[in-house]
Amino acid sequence: MIDALSSLFIVAGLGFYLAGSIGLLRLPDLYSRLHALTKADNLGLGLLTAGLALHAQELLIALKLILIWLAVLAASAASAHLIAQHVRRRETSS
Amino acid sequence: MNTTALLALDALLVFSLLSLAVAALATHDARRSVILFMAFGLVLAVAWGRLMAPDVALAEAAIGAGLSGALLLAAVHEQPRRALSGDSRPGHNRAHSSFKVALEWAVTLLCVAVAGVLAWALAAAFDRTPKDVLAQAVSDNLAASGVSNPVTAVLLNFRAYDTLLELAVLLTAVLGIMAMGPERRGYRAAGPVFDGLVGWLVPVLILMAGYLLWVGAHAPGGAFQAGATLAAAGVVLRLAGQRSAGLPPWRLLHLTVAAGVVMFLAVGLSLLALGRPFLGYPPAWAGALILLIETAAMLAIAATLVLAFLGGRPAESHLNFSKEKRQC
Numbered sequence: 001m002i003d004a005l006s007s008l009f010i011v012a013g014l015g016f017y018l019a020g021s022i023g024l025l026r027l028p029d030l031y032s033r034l035h036a037l038t039k040a041d042n043l044g045l046g047l048l049t050a051g052l053a054l055h056a057q058e059l060l061i062a063l064k065l066i067l068i069w070l071a072v073l074a075a076s077a078a079s080a081h082l083i084a085q086h087v088r089r090r091e092t093s094s
Numbered sequence: 095m096n097t098t099a100l101l102a103l104d105a106l107l108v109f110s111l112l113s114l115a116v117a118a119l120a121t122h123d124a125r126r127s128v129i130l131f132m133a134f135g136l137v138l139a140v141a142w143g144r145l146m147a148p149d150v151a152l153a154e155a156a157i158g159a160g161l162s163g164a165l166l167l168a169a170v171h172e173q174p175r176r177a178l179s180g181d182s183r184p185g186h187n188r189a190h191s192s193f194k195v196a197l198e199w200a201v202t203l204l205c206v207a208v209a210g211v212l213a214w215a216l217a218a219a220f221d222r223t224p225k226d227v228l229a230q231a232v233s234d235n236l237a238a239s240g241v242s243n244p245v246t247a248v249l250l251n252f253r254a255y256d257t258l259l260e261l262a263v264l265l266t267a268v269l270g271i272m273a274m275g276p277e278r279r280g281y282r283a284a285g286p287v288f289d290g291l292v293g294w295l296v297p298v299l300i301l302m303a304g305y306l307l308w309v310g311a312h313a314p315g316g317a318f319q320a321g322a323t324l325a326a327a328g329v330v331l332r333l334a335g336q337r338s339a340g341l342p343p344w345r346l347l348h349l350t351v352a353a354g355v356v357m358f359l360a361v362g363l364s365l366l367a368l369g370r371p372f373l374g375y376p377p378a379w380a381g382a383l384i385l386l387i388e389t390a391a392m393l394a395i396a397a398t399l400v401l402a403f404l405g406g407r408p409a410e411s412h413l414n415f416s417k418e419k420r421q422c
Binding site (some may be wrong): 081 | 285
């Protein structure tokens with residue numbers, strides 16, 4: 001049961017990663033590429049950590065995995081914002 | 095996990111390492127090259143993890159990818175024109191460019207020769223000493239080292255001399271940085287989003303540095319990884335517009351930078367005075383002494399790396415906390 005659930009999470013997470021990577025390669029401009037990358041990858045990583053946390057031997061390891069996810073969430077949200085802001089500033093100033 | 099899957103993972107790692115290395119070297123855009131180098135460092139950290147060397151993986155991720163990347167990006171930022179002018183006008187000066195090509199080839203051949211000699215030396219070394227002898231010697235004496243992590247035991251006890259000299263090299267680097275002149279231009283104050291991130295990221299990084307320092311005694315971690323993490327907090331502060339980058343006031347900064355070497359020498363010389371060999375810790379005290387030295391070393395390493403990021407002598411007035419508070 002747990003195995004099936006964990007596999008489902010992981011496969012779904014990989015699906016999001018794939019979608020995000022395709023978006024990064026195919027979408028026309030920087031803003032939508034950023035959007036595809038950060039949104040899809042954050043969700044993909046969340047599903048991946050959920051799938052791995054189900055397999056964790058101890059509660060502490062599961063908590064650490066979730067902590068990693070939260071750190072990545074904050075970092076990728078902030079860096080996506082910074083990159084977009086930088087590009088926006090450059091566009092408006094020129 | 096079955097071996098085929100692991101083999102596939104290893105092949106993938108090797109392939110991405112090689113292609114990232116080629117891509118980083120082949121691109122003419124310095125900034126892109128640096129970013130590819132950082133990605134290379136992260137993949138390399140994963141490769142070290144696969145080789146069951148978590149200590150090296152941590153150091154590679156923190157120093158090789160993170161801090162070196164920040165240093166290189168800052169350097170590229172400083173010299174955008176010079177980096178671009180090289181290839182924006184190709185063939186602008188034929189004699190000059192052919193000289194450049196010859197120089198590039200010479201450097202490449204030299205690198206290949208050096209790599210060949212090193213590989214030959216390594217192969218010879220592996221042939222001569224059965225590779226278990228050293229590992230066996232370490233694990234035989236681990237109980238007397240004061241720590242249970244063999245890497246820390248080697249770095250801070252069995253080969254403490256080497257680490258002392260490494261810290262002396264870092265101190266020399268600081269002298270070089272101070273001699274480079276005033277620090278680089280600071281960054282403008284961060285917007286609310288980045289400020290929000292910095293507000294919780296810096297405390298978490300400081301906490302993590304303390305954890306890495308403490309855990310180094312019995313698991314992967316230690317002064318270098320902890321110092322790099324602490325330095326990352328300083329770099330983040332600097333990027334967010336804090337001129338001081340978390341460095342202590344001027345007088346304290348001198349002490350902090352020298353702390354690693356000073357603490358090492360203090361411990362070593364006191365042991366000499368007590369009739370023991372230099373840095374030959376008594377087993378009962380070894381754990382505490384190692385922690386003491388590592389704490390000082392962590393602070394020194396962090397300050398050194400932050401100074402390297404500043405790229406010069408920090409202005410004295412910026413290292414004053416109370417003044418900065420008032421400005422904000």
